[in-house]
């Protein structure tokens with residue numbers, strides 16, 4: 236018997252990431268090849284954006300996806316999020332060359348107050364929310380705080396792109412396939428202060444640190460390459476990452492919904508106090524997923540260098556959080 240369709244809301248549906256994301260959701264790459272979906276698409280009321288959204292929906296129609304059980308265009312989050320089971324909050328301004336993501340807070344922050352309130356009012360009580368729009372951690376924090384009737388742990392921020400970037404850099408450094416690398420973590424903020432941590436990583440079961448323990452490469456090459464990759468892409472493409480961001484959003488939601496089979500992935504989640512991070516700070520942690528839920532990987536040893544990196548990214552997040560008090 237076929238499964239009951241689930242409702243998937245996507246904001247910024249006519250944007251760059253939206254265009255790389257919707258077709259993959261509708262084809263079953265996010266929630267499984269047996270899971271029909273109803274897409275609830277939100278764009279700003281602006282005539283041009285709504286017209287572009289209609290065009291994207293025409294293309295979705297033209298794919299004749301067997302799993303696409305319905306599709307709606309919205310300009311109001313209160314209707315877009317009605318009964319939604321999954322919400323991918325992408326819609327917001329991307330940064331341009333020379334900007335830092337935190338600079339977007341003044342422009343984008345208010346979007347997430349309104350959308351958090353709308354989720355609180357009309358979404359499924361089990362809705363899984365992924366915030367992609369930058370600065371993703373703090374926007375997710377705003378949405379979470381604006382939705383007091385929903386479980387805080389249902390709000391997450393996207394650090395999966397950083398996780399995937401780190402995997403790819405490690406694969407290049409070691410000459411080993413990405414699929415052979417396990418137990419990587421990215422701590423903290425989706426910003427250059429993030430701490431991509433390969434201390435626990437293994438390749439085909441063998442410790443990466445035992446293969447090479449190159450602090451200079453870690454500090455001067457690996458961390459800056461991963462941390463500043465978004466800016467490097469903006470510099471090269473003239474636009475912020477879109478296909479890789481959509482891919483990371485698919486990975487994040489798929490793993491959260493369907494499980495990781497014990498493997499670690501990185502999600503930005505409200506802290507439960509683990510590793511001394513104050514509760515509710517939306518922090519990148521290594522997690523495992525099963526049964527439609529995630530668990531922070533706890534009890535890992537944190538050495539002095541790692542603690543310094545974690546403190547730095549935490550201080551930045553707390554600064555961002557303080558800066559949005561007026562929105563909460």
Ligand code: NAD
Pocket residue numbers: 246247248249250251252253277278279284325326327328329330346366367368369370371393394396397425475476477480
């Ligand atoms: P884009 O400008 O191409 O598209 C954004 C879309 O959002 C536009 O169509 C716009 O009309 C719409 N939008 C704006 N405000 C909205 C609102 N209140 N409700 C609904 N829709 C709204 O941008 P993009 O390249 O798709 O990037 C979207 C966001 O994702 C940016 O903030 C970008 O910085 C961020 N991003 C995050 C990551 C990450 O790893 N977390 C990666 C890449 C991009």
Ligand code: LMR
Pocket residue numbers: 329330336369396464465466468475476480
């Ligand atoms: C990225 O990491 O590619 C995105 O967050 C876009 C950006 O502004 O860097």
